[in-house]
Amino acid sequence: MPKTKQASRRAGARGAPAAPAAPLSSVAPLAEQYQAVRAATEELCGPLATEDYVVQSMPDASPTKWHLAHTTWFFETFVLKQAVPGYRPFHPQFEYLFNSYYNAVGSQFFRPHRGRLTRPTVAEVRRYREQVDGAMLGLLGRLDRVPAGSLRDVVALGLNHEQQHQELILTDLKHLLSCNPLHPVYRETEQSATDHVPALEWYRGPDGVVEAGFTGDGFAFDNESPRHRVFLQPFQLASRLVTCGEYRAFMEEGGYRRAELWLSDGWNAVRERGWNAPLYWKDRESEWWTMTLSGFRAVRDAEPVCHVSYYEADAYARWAGARLPSETEWEVVAVAAPREGNFLEDGRFHPTPVRSRDAAGPAQLYGDVWEWTGSTYAPYPGYRPVPGALGEYNAKFMCNQLVLRGGSCATPRLHIRPTYRNFFPPDARWQFSGIRLARDS
Helix, strand or coil: CCCCCEHHHHHCCCCCCCCCCCCCCCCCCCCCHHHHHHHHHHHHHCCCCHHHHHHCCCCCCCCCHHHHHHHHHHHHHHHHHCCCCCCCCCCCCHHHHHHCCCCCCCCCCCHHHHHHCCCCCHHHHHHHHHHHHHHHHCCCCCCCCCCCCHHHHHHHHHHHHHHHHHHHHHHHHHHHCCCCCCCCCCCCCCCCCCCCCCCCEEEECCCCCEECCCCCCCCCCCHHHCCCEEECCCCCECCCCCHHHHHHHHCCCCCCHHHHHHCHHHHHHHHHCCCCCCCEEEEEECCCEEEEEEEEEECCCCECCCCHHHHHHHHHHHHCCCHHHHHHHHHHCCCCCCCCEECCHHHHCCCCCCCCCCCCCCCCCECCCCCEEECCCCCCCCCCCCHHHHHHHCHHCCCCCCEEECCCCCCCCCCCCCCEEEEEEECCCCCEECCCEEECC
């Protein structure tokens, strides 16, 4: 019988009123922060051949070349054009080609056709980045000498925006390489050798009236605020993520054939799309194999299951006699946990088995896989999007999406925090998304 432990109740304590979102960091000069983030993006492109930059494997993904140009477009559009008198854009049509979804800026090139853009070339996109980087570094030196304000906040948003696209570069590349029967390797990596999985335990989280949402210093997206009160019934959170072995047991007991486990729309997806396993899993001579960024290999039971949709996560939870946590339940436990885990900088680019440890709370809350919650992506009470075009960054997507928490093995370590709200449609599977269970006490 799984044991129940009491998680720290400090997570639900009432704190100070929320502070306004601040720039990314006040420790390093802004120019150094900019150079570090931009260099990290370029480093991710190191293993690629030119051909890898230009292909779009599905409408939800984008070519790496587009990511490089779009993140540059962000700084050119929202910083340089606003702050540098007489600034001349690198190319007059790039505002149209690399605008993602900002209607207040102008029309956009049709997203599913981004892979048709053989021009501009990869070399021209790199020249675009170089010109914008030069102009930005000249501007940022001056910004460090003025008080924090709206323009510095936009730069911080742009840096966090580029970190999001660093993760998207990896997830989109993985989908692209998975389409190739040669199973190309993005980068050779070492995987954990352990096959031991500690028994699942349950931790009781704070209940009653708790506070959730961003507060304090540092950067946060506008959808993480304002801080607000939520009433929680007594609940328990699982001590670790669901593993591939546990998910395989669900499959072997007919999980994908039992309609009673599935939401109606999820069951339609199973039948119409032929789902019978997580994305990238292939049955190879009665053994499950999976595509990773370090190649095609056998599924390891000890690793956290990933690349499952919300529908699959919810069906598994029903089969296991549990449910998915709400985003507030997850947050009030995670806020007391150290922000440690398997992130992009570790270079594994794949979830790793949980380490055995005697801890005061659940493990694997950060990194490895984004954890589906049962919460719809909706505005917090009192939420107001920022004015202007940047108000479209988060607010316009608050419909038909579910919240995920915690970051993944492709998330930059400094990008994540306990209040961070990721969101995707319930059928999305190409992200590093996985499962943590919850249950009522």
